[in-house]
Amino acid sequence: MNGKRESLEVQVGETLLTMLRERLYYTGAKKGCGVGECGACTVLIDGVPINSCIYLAVWADGKEIVTIEGVAQDGQLSKVQQAFVDEGAIQCGFCTPGLVLTATSLVESGKKCCREDIKRELSGHLCRCTGYQNIIKAVEKAVEG
Amino acid sequence: MFRIEGYIEADNLNHAANMLADNPNLLVIAGGTDLLIKVHGGKVKDVELLSIREIKELRRIHSYEDGSIGIGPLTTFTDIANNLLIDEHLPILMQAASSVGGPQIRNAATIGGNLCNGAVSADSAPILFALNATLKLRSKTGSRIIPITDFYLGPGRVDLKQGEILEEIVVSSDNYKGFYGHYIKFSMRKAMDIATVGVAVTMSLKEENVFDEIRIGLGVAGPTPLRCLEAESYAKGRSISTKTIAEIGKLALKSTHPRTSWRASKEYREQLIEELVQRALKKSVADAGGVRLE
Numbered sequence: 001m002n003g004k005r006e007s008l009e010v011q012v013g014e015t016l017l018t019m020l021r022e023r024l025y026y027t028g029a030k031k032g033c034g035v036g037e038c039g040a041c042t043v044l045i046d047g048v049p050i051n052s053c054i055y056l057a058v059w060a061d062g063k064e065i066v067t068i069e070g071v072a073q074d075g076q077l078s079k080v081q082q083a084f085v086d087e088g089a090i091q092c093g094f095c096t097p098g099l100v101l102t103a104t105s106l107v108e109s110g111k112k113c114c115r116e117d118i119k120r121e122l123s124g125h126l127c128r129c130t131g132y133q134n135i136i137k138a139v140e141k142a143v144e145g
Numbered sequence: 146m147f148r149i150e151g152y153i154e155a156d157n158l159n160h161a162a163n164m165l166a167d168n169p170n171l172l173v174i175a176g177g178t179d180l181l182i183k184v185h186g187g188k189v190k191d192v193e194l195l196s197i198r199e200i201k202e203l204r205r206i207h208s209y210e211d212g213s214i215g216i217g218p219l220t221t222f223t224d225i226a227n228n229l230l231i232d233e234h235l236p237i238l239m240q241a242a243s244s245v246g247g248p249q250i251r252n253a254a255t256i257g258g259n260l261c262n263g264a265v266s267a268d269s270a271p272i273l274f275a276l277n278a279t280l281k282l283r284s285k286t287g288s289r290i291i292p293i294t295d296f297y298l299g300p301g302r303v304d305l306k307q308g309e310i311l312e313e314i315v316v317s318s319d320n321y322k323g324f325y326g327h328y329i330k331f332s333m334r335k336a337m338d339i340a341t342v343g344v345a346v347t348m349s350l351k352e353e354n355v356f357d358e359i360r361i362g363l364g365v366a367g368p369t370p371l372r373c374l375e376a377e378s379y380a381k382g383r384s385i386s387t388k389t390i391a392e393i394g395k396l397a398l399k400s401t402h403p404r405t406s407w408r409a410s411k412e413y414r415e416q417l418i419e420e421l422v423q424r425a426l427k428k429s430v431a432d433a434g435g436v437r438l439e
Contacts, residue, residue, distance in 0.1 A: 012152040012194075035182050037337060042249055048223075051249045054181045058152065059198065102248065123336030124247025 002026070002070025010057040017041045017052040019060070020067060028068035028097045032126070039125035042098035043067050049102040049124070068097035071104060080104050080142040089138035091129035099125050103139045113143055147184045151193035158283060158312065161197050166285035166308040171195040173310060175219055176253040178246070179262050197310070203257070206230050212318030218257020218311045223248070225256060235276065235316060237326035237345065241268045244330045247337045257311045260293070263301040263369075270297075270370035271345035272328055274362030277320040283312040290315075297369035323349045324358075325433040327425040331417055333408075340364055341409045342417045346425040354385045354436045359393070359426065366401040366418055373397040376422070385430055387438050394423040 001024065010019055020026040020043065029052055032040030036054040043052045044066040071078045077085065080103045090096050099122060106113065106121050113121065118139050127135060153171070155161035165171055174180050174194045183189045197203060197219060204219035206228050214234055216225070225231050225242035232239055245251050245259070245268050259267045260280070270293075278293045285308055293314075296304050305311070326347035332338035343364030351357040359380040361373040376396035383389050403414035427438045 011146070013147040013149040015147065018146065035185060036178055036246075036250060039247070039249060048252050049249050050252055051178075054177055054185075055253070056147075056149075056152075056177065056181075120336065121248055124249040 001065050002067060012056070012058060014057040015053055016043070016050075016055040016057050016060050016065075019057040020052060020065075026067040026069050030094055030097060032094070037126070038095075039098045039102070040095055042101050042125070044101050044105055047105060047108065049098075049105050051124075066101065066104075068100060071100060078104065079145075080107055080139070083138040083142040084135075087134045087138035087141060089131060089134040091127075091131045095125055095127045095129075099127070099135055099139075103142055106139065107142050115140060118143065147181060148191055149184065149194060150191045152196065153194070154196045154199055157200055158202065158310070161195060161200065161310055162283055162285045162308065164195055165310060168193065168195075169307055173197055173261070175255045175258045176221065178250050178254040179258055179264070203312070208234075209315075212322070214316045214318075214321070216256060216314040216316075218261070218314065219255050220257075221253065221255055222246075222251035222259075226251065234321055235272075237328050237347065238269070238272050238276070240328045241272045241330070241343075241345070244268055244328070250337075256314065260296070260314070261303055261305060261311055263297060263299075263303045265300055265367070265369055266339045266343065266365050267370065268328075268330060268340060268343060268364070271343045271362035271364040272326070273314065273316075274370055274372050275326060275345040275347040275360040276316045276324075276362075277360070278314055278316045280311060281313040281315065282306075282309045284308040284310070288312065294372060300368050321347075325349070325429045327428040327432070329421045329425050331421060339408070342366060342403075342414055342421065343370075344418065344421040344425050346422065346429050348380075348426065348429050348433070350430070350433050350435050351382065353434065356380045356383050356385055356389075361393075361397050361422055363397070363401060363418065363422075366403050366414065368402065371400060373400040373422070375399055385436055385438070390423050390426050390438065393426060394419040397422040 020029045030040035032038035034053050036051040041053040042049050203217040205217045222242040222245045259269045273293045324347045329344045330340045331342045345362040348359040349357040364370050376393045398419045403411050405411045431437050
């Protein structure tokens, strides 16, 4: 869990999102639609972006989980976070943690991607402020350098 | 918090089949992207879940000695979209896999769940219909193999008998070698949407301008995914022209029973089916090196 081992007992009906927010206080994972459509609750599970609102907490046993709280290292913003800041890719900020995590996984995959690829990779995230242009620019920047 | 009464993690296929035989109330869960939404919405209540997530042998894509491609039901759409065997032999399935939901959904959702939930809008169904796929179903007492075209019984209902689990999806080589295909998912948005209509076509050429065989699989064109047999038999051995293809579009429509839903009207779906079958065919013919029709 963000590089730390956590041990806790969960109920079978508990979602990973609830566990993260209400037990471990990683409130950077946001609850939006609750049905896997908006992407606000996205976290990385073994490096893969997953909607934590439709992922049972029990499935997380033994997995490596990264939330937005685990992205900056030693108080230093990651390349993706810095690109979001530089490009002004943040308005209300609710969708930002999920988008940063999906973008992080994309950057770490080392895949070469064009603008269209980036749009496709980010298509599971809704930004109600509709700040998509700057978000895409930020991810382009992070992927390039 | 989901209302989940019980949860069992199956260690292997035998374990899962035994558990399912012992407790008919168990619902099989894999990716959860469909079932958990139903639990969330109260459509299914107080469920007892049998998870097959840890059965690693169900998450693989491989080729048999005879060239058949086997796809485990636990294979996610991301797995399919990135798989080299699928890229080489079943590119049309790759096309469909890439069109499902969005990336996070494709990372979790499995092809087995997409079929077993009986959704008429399942993106994988029209393609597997057009590929004459077969399904291997396993229970405590044995296994049976059925064509996917017999699997769907009605909206949300499939031919999984009490205690049965989908073990593998198989596409034999004679059903894909020499075939070209195209899938058109018609939806309002490019991502995170459900097909208004899904059209899958596979076809082989006898000559540059003569059809050998065509197969048309449709989604959301009736209560279940379906094939257009009349159009298919009309096309067999026929020379390819705009006129022939227009006739195939008309005949394909005759096999369908679209309905009006909040997504689209029956009339709109009928227009789409007739037109998109033609477009998918023209694209497939061109890809196969046949005549190019506008």
